[in-house]
Amino acid sequence: LCVFRLLIYHREHSFTGFILLGFSDRVLFVVLLIFYLLTLLGNTTIIALSRLDPRLHTPMYFFLSNLSFLDLCYTTSTVPQLLVHLRGADKSISFGGCVAQLFVSLGLGCTECILLGVMAFDRYAAVCRPLHYMVIMHPRLCALMASVSWFFSFMYSALQTVLIFLIPLCGRNKIDHFFCEVPPLLKLACVDTTVYESEILFFSMIFLFIPVALIMFSYVRIVRAVLRIKSAAGQRKVFRTCGSHLTVVSLFYGTAIYAYLQPSRNHSQEQGKFISLFYTIVTPMVNPFIYTLRNKEVAGAMKKVLCRSHDSP
Template identity: 85%
Template sequence: MVKNGSSLTGFILLGFSNRPQLERILFVVLLIFYLLTLLGNTTIIALSRLDPHLHTPMYFFLSNLSFLDLCYTTSTVPQLLVHLRGADKSISFGGCVAQLFFSLGLGCTECILLGVMAFDRYAAVCRPLHYTVIMHPRLCALMASATWFIGFSNSSLQTLLIFLVPLCGRNKIDHFFCEIPPLLKLACVDTTTNESEAFFASVIILLIPVALITFSYGQIVRAVLRIKSAAGQRKAFGTCGSHLTVVSLFYGTAIYAYLQPSNSHSQDQGKFIALVYTVITPLVNPFIYTLRNKDVMGAMKKKGKENLSLCVPTWL
C-alpha cells in the first residue's frame, strides 16, 4: 500500500475490526437500515414529484433533503457493509479522496439546506399572506443551488488541504470511512494549522445555519402563540416540529463530532457518533416527516388507492 516510502497508493479502514462479534451484528443492522433509508427517501422524492398538492416550497426542499440523504448514506454505507463482511478493509487513495469529497460536500450541503428550510417555515408561519411572493419557485431553486455550491466549494478546499499534508507512509485509518479528524491523525507533521482551519470552517457551516434556525423558530413560536385557534397552533407546531426533530439529530451529532477537541472523546465514541449522522439520521428523516405530516400521509394513501385500482380487474 506504500510506494517510495511516503507516497500512498491506498489506505486500510480499521473500522470496527477490533470487535469482530460486533461487526456481524452491525452488518445485519446497517443493511436493514440502509434498505429502509433507500425506501423511505425514494418514497418522499416520488410523492413530492407525483402529487400536485405537494408542489410547494416546503416539499421542494424536503425532496432535496431526501436526495441528499440518499447520496450521503450511499457515500459511506455500501463500502462499510463490504468491509464488515470481509477481511480486506482496504480503500484506494483515489477512493478515499472521492469518499471524503462527496461525504463532506453532502454533509455541508445538508447543514445549509436545513437552515434554508427553517427560513421557509418562518416565511410560511410569520408571513403567510406574502409567502408565495417571498418563496417563489425561482428563489427556491436559487437557494437550493446555492446550498450545493457552498457545500461542495467547502468540501473541495478541505479535501485539497487534507491531502496536501505529508502522511509519511502511514495508511491505517482508525475509522470506518475517510473523514477529516482520523486522516489528520496520520500526518507526520504538526497539524495545528489544519485543525484550526477545519474547526473554523465547521463553525461557519454548522453554527451560522443553527443561528438562522434559532432566530426563525424564535419568531415562529411568537407567531404561533398569537394564533387563537388551537387547531391552527397544532398544525403550525406539527409541520415545524418535524423539521426541529431532524435538525436536533443532525446538528447535535455533527457539532459533537466536529466542534470538540479531538482528544475529548475516544475513537470508538467518534465512530458511533459518526454512525448516527451518516446512517441513523438519513433513515429517520423520511419517517419523521411522513408520520407527522398529514399532507404526505394523504398523498401516500391516495397513490396507494390509485395503484390498487389499477391492479383490480375492471369486471370486478
C-alpha cells in the same frame, strides 16, 4: 478537477491506499443492512410523492425532497462500502477512492447544514408571512437557494479535501474509522496539524453556526406568531410541522458539533466512530419517518398513489 487529478497522481505513485479498520462485529452487518434498506425506502418514497402529487408541489416539499435526495447520496457514499468490509477480510480503499469519499461526504454534510437553515426560513415565511408566502418563496428563489447551498458546500469540500491530502502522512495508511473522514485522517499526519485544525474549526463554525443562528431567529419569530393564533387546532398544526424540522435539526447538529467541534485531544476514536455511524445511517433513516409521522398531506398523497396503482389495469 485538474487539482484533484494532480493530487491523486502524485500520491498514488508514493501511496497505494488506506486500510479502514472500522468495525469487526458481524452482527452489525445485519443491523446496518436493514437500516440502509429503510433509508432507501423512506427517502425514495418522499421524493416520489413530492413529484407525483400536485398538492406537494410547494416550497416545503421541494426542500424536503432535496434533503431526502441528499440523505440517499450521503448514506450511499459510505454504508455500502462498510457492508462489504464487514462481510470480508479486505478493508482496503484506494487513495483515489478515499479522496472521492471525503469530497462527496463532506460536501453533502455541508449542504445539509445550509438546507436545514433554509428550511427554517421557509417555515418562518409560511407562519409569519402567510399572505405573502408564495411571493417570498417563489419557485425561482427556492431553486436558487438550493443551488447555492449545493455549490458553495462542494466548493468548500474541494478546498478542504485538497488541504487534507497535502498533509504529509509518512507512510501511515491505517485509518481507525469506517470511512475517510477529516478527524481520523488528521491523526495519520506526521507533522503538527494545529494550523489545519484551527482552519477546519473556523470553517466548521461558519457552516454550523450561521444556519443555527438563522434557525433560532426563525423559530423565535414563529413562536411569537403561534402564540397570537387563537385557534388551538392552528397552533397544533404549526407545532407539528415545525417540531419535525426541529427534531431533525437537533439530531443532525448535535452529532456534527460533537464530531467536528470537539478538541482532538478529547476526541475518543471509538466514540467518534459510533457518532459518525449515527449521522451517516441512523439520522438519514429516521428523517423520512419524522417528517411524515402524523403528516396528513403525505398520508393522503400515499393513499392517492396507492389507489391509483391499484385501480390501473
